[in-house]
Amino acid sequence: MPPDSGSWPRLAVHDWTETRETLHMWTQIVGKARLAHAPLLNHWWQVTLYVTPRGLSTSGVPYGAGMFDVEFDFVDHALRLRSSDGGARSFELEPMAVAEFHARFLACLDELGIPTRIQGHPNEVDPAVPFAEDVRHAAYDPRAAQLFWRQLLQADRVMGRFRAGFAGKVSPVHFFWGAMDLACTRFSGRAAPPHPGGAPNCGDWVMVEGYSRELSSCGFWPGGGEEGAFYSYAYPEPEGFARHPVRPEAACYSEENGQFLLPYEAVRQADRPDEVLALFLRTTYEAAAECGAWDRSVLEIDPRRWSGAS
Incomplete structure (x- = not known):
């Protein structure tokens, strides 16, 4: 589809504040999993996510002799995890507390044979409520x-x-x-x-x-x-x-x-x-x-x- 003014959607900041704050915490959790496994690159380039045809992805993250990736699919509204040995897990993106997202995401990594420990609180926000205790951020539109x-x-x-x-x-x-x-x-x-x-x-x-x-x-x-x-x-x-x-x-x-x-x-x-x-x-x-x-x-x-x- 050629780009034109109709391709640029309107999204008022005040219309999605609660969803944005929840999604911010969710992306931090997934990003920290990439941080836990990827080698340091200059300027922290190894921790970022990338825009994809369906959402946001970690791209390939090394683990052992293979790799895995995680994608926020904003078309079908699912979090998808895949490993290079053929394993896959997913769950729906829907209204849920950050604490629940945190637990479900880490459980999926465990089931894929990728046990992961991440820093338990967010960065660059105040207050930094620990993910496992955050039940206030739970919106998803x-x-x-x-x-x-x-x-x-x-x-x-x-x-x-x-x-x-x-x-x-x-x-x-x-x-x-x-x-x-x-x-x-x-x-x-x-x-x-x-x-x-x-x-x-x-x-x-x-x-x-x-x-x-x-x-x-x-x-x-x-x-x-x-x-x-x-x-x-x-x-x-x-x-x-x-x-x-x-x-x-x-x-x-x-x-x-x-x-x-x-x-x-x-x-x-x-x-x-x-x-x-x-x-x-x-x-x-x-x-x-x-x-x-x-x-x-x-x-x-x-x-x-x-x-x-x-």
């Missing part, structure tokens, strides 16, 4: 969950094209379950000063690893604005970054958040939403690269460079 996945699908698609224009070190487009955001990060190649940390219920050393190199990061967060927001920031923030002109007109720099923001609804309502988002991603990256004196001639590349080859 399947329509809202599916609309959220469709938001991620569109953001992932445009951000993926943006990623293709960079020849330097660049992350995948991936979903960080700590803050519950979809992100893609470009790096200048230079070291960065130690990050001060400060995220709630998250060791400062986590942020030191995440921000160990100079970067420009963009993404989508479903909790900001009326319908969520796209963001872009630089670390360390170079002089002049906040004053650098960016587009489209709906974008602005937030002193409170230390980043440029673009309301999701400004993209959704545009005649050409893909172009509007791409413009935001490009001009905010240029703000970081120009103000930070990145070697753009070396780092950037034309993704269409082989389009004329036979």
Whole structure:
């Protein structure tokens, strides 16, 4: 289906707060299982989830001489686990307390022969109620969950094209379950000063690893604005970054958040939403690269460079 304005769904933040908070905890539980088994990659890239044609997945996670994966299927509303020895387990995504999801998920891993111990409380939220005790977060609206996945699908698609224009070190487009955001990060190649940390219920050393190199990061967060927001920031923030002109007109720099923001609804309502988002991603990256004196001639590349080859 070709992308158009009808592909970008409307999902008001206030309409799915309870489901979003529950889903946030569920993704943390699944993400921590990947963290428990995958080897450390720079900037914690081994812990993330990925957008799929049906939802969000861990992708393949090593275990012993094989691997397993876990997928949130937001089409049929099921959590699916598969192992490379042919084992499979699943259960329905429906209203249930975080404590129940936690128990059922770990039981499925046990049944697959993948016993797993995870850190028992969430990160980057306050208060950090232990998963096994969390009975307050129990909402699941399947329509809202599916609309959220469709938001991620569109953001992932445009951000993926943006990623293709960079020849330097660049992350995948991936979903960080700590803050519950979809992100893609470009790096200048230079070291960065130690990050001060400060995220709630998250060791400062986590942020030191995440921000160990100079970067420009963009993404989508479903909790900001009326319908969520796209963001872009630089670390360390170079002089002049906040004053650098960016587009489209709906974008602005937030002193409170230390980043440029673009309301999701400004993209959704545009005649050409893909172009509007791409413009935001490009001009905010240029703000970081120009103000930070990145070697753009070396780092950037034309993704269409082989389009004329036979």
